[in-house]
Amino acid sequence: MQNTPDTLDSKKPLLYLVHRIPYPPNKGDKLRSFNILRQVALQHRVYLGTFVDDPDDLAHVARLREWCADVFAVPIDPRRARIASLRGLLTGEALSLPYYRDAGMRRWVTETIAAQGIHDALAFSGPMAQYLDVPGLTRRVIDFCDLDSSKWTQYAPDRTWPMSWLYRREGERLLAFERKWAERADASTFVTEAEADLLRHQLPPMANRIHAVQNGVDAEFFSPQHTFESPYPAGGAVIVFTGAMDYWPNIDAVTWFAQDILPQIRAEVPEVRFYIVGMNPVPAVQALAGPGVVVTGKVPDVRPWIAHAEAVVAPLRVARGIQNKVLEAMAMGQAVVVSTASATGLAGDPGRDFITAESDADFTRETLALLRDPARAHEVGANARQCVETRYSWQAHLARFDELLW
Secondary structure (H helix, E strand, C coil): CCHHHHHHHHEEEEEEEEECCCCCCCCHHHHHHHHHCCCCCEEEEEEEEEEEEEEHHHHHHHCCCCCCCEEEEEECCCHHHHHHCCCCCHHCCCCCHHHCHHHHHHHHHHHHHHHHHEEEEEEHHHHHHHHCCCCCEEEEEEEEECCCHHHHHHHHHCCCCCCHHHHHHHHHHHHHHHHHHHHHEEEEECHHHHHHHHHHHHHHHHHHHHCHHHHCCCCCCCCCCCCCCCCCCCCCEEEEEEECCCCCCHHHHHHHHHHHHHHHHHHHHCCCEEEEEEECCCCCHHCCEEEEEEECCCCCCHHHHHHHHCCECCCCCCCCCCCHHHHHHHHHCEEEEEHHHCCCCCCCCCCCEEEEEECHHHHCCCCCCCCHHHHHHHHHHHHHHHHHHHHHCCHHHHHHHHHHCC
16 A cells, blocks of 8 residues: 555554665565565554665665655664674673664654654664654554574574674673563564563563564465576576575575585485575675585575575574575475474474474485475475465564554
8 A cells, every 4th residue: 555645644653663774675674674664554654764784775765655754764884883883892782782873863763753743663673672762652662573682692602702702792781671671662572482482581570561473475476376487507406595695594504504414415416506595695605606506696586596496495503583585485385494493483384384404414314305206395385385375474464563553
């Protein structure tokens, strides 16, 4: 539904704060933040404050006015922001907070709340909650998505000093911030019940204000009914991983698969190829390219790469919430081999709607089984599509925000 001046005037105003511009919805967090925007814009006059960490995305600010009464977008240079975040070492706070701290954003929030008579606010991601301590707001909802403090703590053992210390510190300081704002918020939301339970365990008195609001998938866009030319050259079966390749859990996943799992698969099926499809591959990912491994970088449309692969894998050892990459592959009728961590909170039956694996041997065995038995892969893929159609409608899940904001 496109907003017009008449429809906007009749709606209740809402402040929506997002740490990364929610358009285009081309990666996990932006898919969720954009679909939340579309949902809340049905009943609210939305005033969007957001940061833009990719200069190319500035061209999309105007498009957001289709759903918003006003958009305030602050360009952010990730390199400078990382330097600025080090102030947290002096102030004793989590480094994530000064990373997203901006005087212009705070001024716009304060002035917009006063000028528009806004009483309700929704913050997407924990660090954006720091802008909710302003006069005028009477209802605050925070979509934490995942408990980020737990993520940083989980990263720490895989790093050497001093990064291990820094990650552990970030987890501790960020948890204190998350606890404080969960206590102040009228509602806190997470992508899965498992993530919500992590905070409920930390704050038992607030348990009734902590909710799970699952992700969805656009089942019409990601559909096996579409036909695409294969992007793969002839030369053997294809295993594919899709995702932003500057995100550490994805980097760890493809590194593990390429170095430890793929050689075992190629010992049985020498011609198999592993394609890593996603934007911004860091040097560590680019270095994986070689015999049997292809790193594509950004592609205009990920669907052909999913549709023409013989197997889709999601070997994330550190995974928070439901992975959009998994839902998209399932929506396209593909059999997906997912790690136990990636399967947490995933609706459906393991072994029927998707396949789980834990160890190198598990991933090798299950991926080989799909390559050797196309009929089995087709059956799991068909079940996956049916699961998405019945369990993963964006609107069905995100309508919960309408309830929480009234």
